[in-house]
Amino acid sequence: MYIYTDYDQQLLNERVAQYSSQTERFLDGKLTEEEFLALRLQNGLYVQRHAPMLRVAIPYGMLNSKQVRTLAEISRDFDKGYAHFSTRQNIQFNWPSLPQVPDILAKLASVQMHAIQTSGNCIRNTTTDQFAGVARDELADPRPYCEIIRQWSTFHPEFAYLPRKFKIAVNAAAEDRAAIKMHDIGVEIVKNDEGTLGFSIWVGGGLGRTPIVGENITDFLPQKYLLSYLEAILRVYNRYGRRDNKFKARIKILVKALGIDAFREKVEAEWQHMKDTEMDLPDAEIERMKAFFTEPAYVTGLVDDSAELQQHRASTPGFDAWIKRNCNPHKKVGYMSVTLSLKATSVAPGDVSTEHLFAIADLSDKYSFGELRSTHKQNVVLADVRQDQLYELWQELKALGFATANIGCLTDIICCPGGEFCSLANAKSIPVAEQIQRHFDDLDYLYDLGDIELNISGCMNACGHHHIGNIGILGVDKKGSEFYQVSLGGNSGRDAKVGKIMGPSFFENDIADAITKIIDVYVEKRIEGESFLSTYERVGMDPFKERVYAA
Ligand code: HEM
Ligand code: SF4
Numbered sequence: 001m002y003i004y005t006d007y008d009q010q011l012l013n014e015r016v017a018q019y020s021s022q023t024e025r026f027l028d029g030k031l032t033e034e035e036f037l038a039l040r041l042q043n044g045l046y047v048q049r050h051a052p053m054l055r056v057a058i059p060y061g062m063l064n065s066k067q068v069r070t071l072a073e074i075s076r077d078f079d080k081g082y083a084h085f086s087t088r089q090n091i092q093f094n095w096p097s098l099p100q101v102p103d104i105l106a107k108l109a110s111v112q113m114h115a116i117q118t119s120g121n122c123i124r125n126t127t128t129d130q131f132a133g134v135a136r137d138e139l140a141d142p143r144p145y146c147e148i149i150r151q152w153s154t155f156h157p158e159f160a161y162l163p164r165k166f167k168i169a170v171n172a173a174a175e176d177r178a179a180i181k182m183h184d185i186g187v188e189i190v191k192n193d194e195g196t197l198g199f200s201i202w203v204g205g206g207l208g209r210t211p212i213v214g215e216n217i218t219d220f221l222p223q224k225y226l227l228s229y230l231e232a233i234l235r236v237y238n239r240y241g242r243r244d245n246k247f248k249a250r251i252k253i254l255v256k257a258l259g260i261d262a263f264r265e266k267v268e269a270e271w272q273h274m275k276d277t278e279m280d281l282p283d284a285e286i287e288r289m290k291a292f293f294t295e296p297a298y299v300t301g302l303v304d305d306s307a308e309l310q311q312h313r314a315s316t317p318g319f320d321a322w323i324k325r326n327c328n329p330h331k332k333v334g335y336m337s338v339t340l341s342l343k344a345t346s347v348a349p350g351d352v353s354t355e356h357l358f359a360i361a362d363l364s365d366k367y368s369f370g371e372l373r374s375t376h377k378q379n380v381v382l383a384d385v386r387q388d389q390l391y392e393l394w395q396e397l398k399a400l401g402f403a404t405a406n407i408g409c410l411t412d413i414i415c416c417p418g419g420e421f422c423s424l425a426n427a428k429s430i431p432v433a434e435q436i437q438r439h440f441d442d443l444d445y446l447y448d449l450g451d452i453e454l455n456i457s458g459c460m461n462a463c464g465h466h467h468i469g470n471i472g473i474l475g476v477d478k479k480g481s482e483f484y485q486v487s488l489g490g491n492s493g494r495d496a497k498v499g500k501i502m503g504p505s506f507f508e509n510d511i512a513d514a515i516t517k518i519i520d521v522y523v524e525k526r527i528e529g530e531s532f533l534s535t536y537e538r539v540g541m542d543p544f545k546e547r548v549y550a551a
Pocket of ligand 2: 416417418419422423424425426457458459460461462463464
């Protein structure tokens with residue numbers, strides 16, 4: 001992973017000192033709420049229902065064990081004994097006290113971490129595939145490009161006050177695991193007919209109040225133009241994006257209003273001033289970044305699916321199911337990537353306790369070269385596990401509660417914090433997730449159902465990605481009572497789609513029943529091997545609606 005230079009570290013240390021003094025002045029009454037607001041947001045601090053919330057950046061989801069131990073210490077010493085993995089690969093602390101935040105930032109800085117640009121109207125954390133660099137279906141490692149984007153965007157003076165926040169995701173694999181079409185900018189690494197690497201770029205995607213799937217602005221951009229082209233897009237947005245209405249301020253609204261062709265014309269015109277200038281990305285810079293993402297010391301001479309592994313799988317069905325669901329193929333023979341499920345029933349999706357953070361750090365040292373990744377589905381990945389150590393790892397994970405073999409299943413729910421923590425919420429989300437997890441607690445049945453994404457948000461801001469869940473649940477407020485609206489057919493992958501609302505919303509206690517009926521219709525209507533999404537696409541909304549709303 002990227003290692004800070006002295007210059008990077010100095011920048012960070014100075015920033016911590018600056019924020020420390022700003023906090024002091026605020027506490028002494030020398031700065032007003034309003035003056036302090038911009039300063040705290042620039043340092044990742046929201047004010048929430050019970051306490052401030054601090055969002056810590058995890059660039060493209062990569063963490064080393066030392067950083068995880070520091071996060072564990074912060075959760076123990078400054079929070080209530082847990083941290084929350086979010087849908088943009090970040091970590092959030094829900095209970096820091098405002099006067100202690102500078103100390104937290106200082107601790108983060110000691111392990112090359114920070115909370116800069118994790119809120120406010122600037123370019124946020126760049127995210128990517130959690131299997132970046134190790135996936136078998138990948139064209140190139142996206143992480144060096146993410147790091148290049150990170151360095152360009154952090155403290156970019158021109159883009160510190162955009163009309164709204166701005167999110168970039170990068171993907172390089174056949175499967176889109178970074179939801180690039182649902183971001184302000186999605187960068188896809190592609191090869192042209194000559195076999196040269198470049199980028200296909202999507203723009204104007206996003207969730208929130210008005211969910212829109214991004215559109216393609218260029219299908220092949222040579223590598224050297226990455227930053228000049230991104231800069232041209234940002235400039236057009238910065239100039240034409242609406243600042244008069246917060247709800248219409250995202251780039252998706254601008255792209256929609258102008259149409260992709262007119263938007264592209266503006267970007268290309270702007271780009272002409274920048275391309276083939278010092279904004280070009282030299283090959284040497286790309287190589288310099290690639291050098292930070294070299295392969296760990298993989299053991300050679302291993303085999304895939306050894307006789308011993310097959311024997312363990314045959315004799316232990318739970319282990320076999322876990323391999324099928326929670327382990328992914330690896331580009332190196334004899335290795336696999338392991339997803340730790342943070343979706344055990346009765347634990348809020350994405351929450352990890354202090355003890356478990358320490359335990360995960362130890363596991364990454366023991367089994368995965370001291371590194372781990374967070375995923376946008378709120379799980380954690382050990383990317384480089386030897387297959388001959390899988391059985392032992394599985395047993396350790398089982399003891400910790402991270403071996404629930406439900407990755408990609410109905411109970412691997414993405415869920416925002418909702419009414420219990422978030423001051424914007426219309427309804428609770430965590431108890432709804434738990435209700436559904438309890439209802440579908442039979443793993444064999446879940447395996448029979450196959451891949452289904454169920455996502456829950458407590459309000460239309462869509463932090464829980466409800467629009468792009470195959471089944472989406474949105475908390476709505478009706479005259480002071482909490483109700484839940486269900487949508488079907490959303491998809492976050494290559495064929496990204498926004499789900500369709502099924503009909504009238506449900507009372508909290510009826511939601512698991514409604515989901516059960518939806519699943520029943522799928523089971524009755526599916527043809528052999530068909531996924532929930534494919535069945536929905538084939539039979540349409542009506543059969544689901546009829547069953548769920550039957551008198
Ligand atoms: C509890 C504190 C939180 C607050 C106050 C908050 C606030 C917001 C707001 C206002 C938006 C809407 C942005 C827009 O429409 O432009 C938003 C979007 C979003 N939030 Fe949160 N959020 C919180 C927690 C979280 C958590 C815990 C997650 C992860 C589970 C998350 C992930 C997201 C994502 C992915 C979006 C993107 C929607 C898009 O693409 O436009 N947020 N959040
Ligand atoms: S979706 Fe709404 S309720 Fe949930 S975290 Fe986001 S802003 Fe809060």
